[in-house]
Amino acid sequence: MVAQPPARPGTRQERRKAATRAKIFDAAEQLFGERGYAGTSIEDISELADVAVRTIYTHFPTKAAIMLAAFDSWVDLFVDAILERPIDEHIADTVREALQVVTAAGRADHPENGDTPVHPMVEHLHSGSPDVAGHVMQRWMREMDRIARDAIERGDYEPGSLEPQARATAVFAAWISALSAAGGRQQGRPLPDDASGHGIGLGVLDLLQSGQL
The missing domain is CATH 1.10.357 (Tetracycline Repressor; domain 2)
Known part of the structure; x- marks a missing residue:
């Protein structure tokens, strides 16, 4: 299999990653404001952002x-x-x-x-x-x-x-x-x-x- 080159900034893949990160940010900010940091779980953020838990961990290692x-x-x-x-x-x-x-x-x-x-x-x-x-x-x-x-x-x-x-x-x-x-x-x-x-x-x-x- 031929290795694929990393996505260049501004490519569709990079824009998709940025959009996913923004959804995670927005969900986390909303939940932190409503429930506090300790009262918000990664699963809560996953549900509100409509992304899989594993996707969150792909972008961020911890809450x-x-x-x-x-x-x-x-x-x-x-x-x-x-x-x-x-x-x-x-x-x-x-x-x-x-x-x-x-x-x-x-x-x-x-x-x-x-x-x-x-x-x-x-x-x-x-x-x-x-x-x-x-x-x-x-x-x-x-x-x-x-x-x-x-x-x-x-x-x-x-x-x-x-x-x-x-x-x-x-x-x-x-x-x-x-x-x-x-x-x-x-x-x-x-x-x-x-x-x-x-x-x-x-x-x-x-x-x-x-x-x-």
């Missing part, structure tokens, strides 16, 4: 790998949107606009109120596998460096200015504050009735920049 791949794709979308904004724009406005891009792309804001399970990333960063937390933090360190370098290249800053790093840190603060607040809700600390991941992150950014803390 955590699905979550991390979804996280990576979210970060790609979010940071790319950040870098598209004017460099002299107020950073809270930049984050707000980037989150709108994320939402428009189908990555829904996560409610943090009532009986809604906390975002699945919360339990992993608070008490989960160090491998998962390490992946997330290393990825964010790379993205913060990317945001800071972009600010230096496009901004009019004095040499040695800390403003590019401050912009990058503010973007990360919006993200991590939402997860931290969600973790507090899980431990019994109340949040506003209309709280959501995006709203918490933007609210914290506004407070940090208000000079009132």
Whole structure:
């Protein structure tokens, strides 16, 4: 039998693989939001995505790998949107606009109120596998460096200015504050009735920049 060459990017096979991964992502995100990470099984994801369990394992070795791949794709979308904004724009406005891009792309804001399970990333960063937390933090360190370098290249800053790093840190603060607040809700600390991941992150950014803390 003659060996078949690997599929070239953009071929029908690659598009089919990408479509299958997207179905798995979407199903996992929906179920994690509705049932929480621990309450969602690979079999649940298989049923909602309408793909075989073995197909999921072809693409992802573990349930955590699905979550991390979804996280990576979210970060790609979010940071790319950040870098598209004017460099002299107020950073809270930049984050707000980037989150709108994320939402428009189908990555829904996560409610943090009532009986809604906390975002699945919360339990992993608070008490989960160090491998998962390490992946997330290393990825964010790379993205913060990317945001800071972009600010230096496009901004009019004095040499040695800390403003590019401050912009990058503010973007990360919006993200991590939402997860931290969600973790507090899980431990019994109340949040506003209309709280959501995006709203918490933007609210914290506004407070940090208000000079009132």
